[in-house]
Amino acid sequence: MLERLLILSALLFCIGLYGALTRRHVIGVLIGVELMLNAVNVALVAFSRYVEPAGLALGEADALLEGQAFALFVVVVAAAEVALGLALVLVLVRSRDTVDLTEVSLLRR
Amino acid sequence: MNLFQDIVFWALAALAVAGALGAVSVRSIFHAGLLMVVSFLGVAGIFALAGAAFLAVVQVLVYAGGVAVLIIFAVMLTRDVPMSSRSGPLGPAAALIGAVLFGLLAHAVTQAQWNLLPESLPGPAARVFVDAPTRLGQVLVSDHLLAFEVMGVLLLAVVVGALALVRERSDA
Numbered sequence: 001m002l003e004r005l006l007i008l009s010a011l012l013f014c015i016g017l018y019g020a021l022t023r024r025h026v027i028g029v030l031i032g033v034e035l036m037l038n039a040v041n042v043a044l045v046a047f048s049r050y051v052e053p054a055g056l057a058l059g060e061a062d063a064l065l066e067g068q069a070f071a072l073f074v075v076v077v078a079a080a081e082v083a084l085g086l087a088l089v090l091v092l093v094r095s096r097d098t099v100d101l102t103e104v105s106l107l108r109r
Numbered sequence: 110m111n112l113f114q115d116i117v118f119w120a121l122a123a124l125a126v127a128g129a130l131g132a133v134s135v136r137s138i139f140h141a142g143l144l145m146v147v148s149f150l151g152v153a154g155i156f157a158l159a160g161a162a163f164l165a166v167v168q169v170l171v172y173a174g175g176v177a178v179l180i181i182f183a184v185m186l187t188r189d190v191p192m193s194s195r196s197g198p199l200g201p202a203a204a205l206i207g208a209v210l211f212g213l214l215a216h217a218v219t220q221a222q223w224n225l226l227p228e229s230l231p232g233p234a235a236r237v238f239v240d241a242p243t244r245l246g247q248v249l250v251s252d253h254l255l256a257f258e259v260m261g262v263l264l265l266a267v268v269v270g271a272l273a274l275v276r277e278r279s280d281a
Contacts, residue, residue, distance in 0.1 A: 001118075002223055002225065003218050003219060003223075004118070004122075005155070005159065006214075006218040007214075007215050007218055007219075008122050008125070008126070008155070010210075010211055010214035010215055010218065011126055011211060012125060012126065012129050012148070012152070013210075013211075013214075014207040014208070014210050014211040014214075015126070015129040015130055015133055015207070016129065016133070017203070017206065017207050017210065018133055018203050018204060018206075018207040019129075019132065019133025019134075021199050021202075021203035021206065021207075022133070022199055022200050022203045022204075023133070025138045027138050027142070027180060027183055027184055027187070028133075028138055028141060030180065031132055031133070031138075031141055031142065031145050031180065032132075032133060034145065034172070034176060034180075035129050035132065035133070035145065035148060038148070038149060038152055038168075038172065041152070041156075041164070041168075042152060042155060042156075045155075045156055045159050045160075045161045045164060046159060048160075048161070049159045049160045049161070049226070049238065050159075050223070050225060050226055051223055051224060051225065051226060052224045052225065052226045052227070062244060062247070062248050062252065064226075064238070065241060065244055065245050065248050066248075066252075068161050068163070068164055068241065068245055069245060069248050069249055069252075069253050071161070071164055072163075072164065072167065072245070072249070073253075073256060073260060075164075075167055075168070075171050075172070076260045076263070076264065077263070078171075078172075078176070079171050079175060079176060079264075080263055080264060080267040082176050082179055082180065083179060083267050083268075083271050084267055084270055084271055084274075086179050086180070086182070086183040086271075087270070087271040087274040087275050088274065089183050089187065090183070090186060090187075090274075090275050091274050091275065093186070093187050093190055097190060098190060099187050099190050
């Protein structure tokens, strides 16, 4: 079961990576990054549920929930990232009137 | 792991992967946002199946709710901005990178020696995944108190930052 979940996580991560690399629409890239962060959460939950943590022998049952706590923090960071990212999209549209990332190359010159 | 759980797992995994594939490949960015929600809902089911009931609820509320609404909102706001239809310059290279990375990860996962959790857990650990929401709350405000508070500050900074970014400057 652990390996299934980890492979699912890897697959979702690579799909998200592909989306983030190929999309030209800036919101498409954001969607790809969200998929990648979400895939990482699957791996964290899988480790938390199926791998024995170091403290378990000492009776520290809460060590089993470390992965879920980490996943919760990742969710918060992902939500923060998408909120700021979409604010940046609005600023981009306002200042340069485009949502195409290949046209946003002002720093490259 | 019985047959029923197997069927549910494969159905949810197929939903998540199909949603993700659709989200990165459909042309319309609006449809991509909706397919992303499908993928998030599949992953929420996977969380519930893997003993993370609270995370499953958070996934539906924050991802399938909040993030999806934000993305669709942004798509609507930028709808009349012109977008040429050519796809990105990185297509084949990105597909290669994704496939190679997936191959490496899958190889690593199947080759690794996992220190698996025993089927029946000893003592206080036995019910930990049944009581997970309660215990997760206790873990967050004891072991991870600092990180928990930093999260609050981060969210405040994000709200202020986002407002400052999109503010219409009347004096400029």
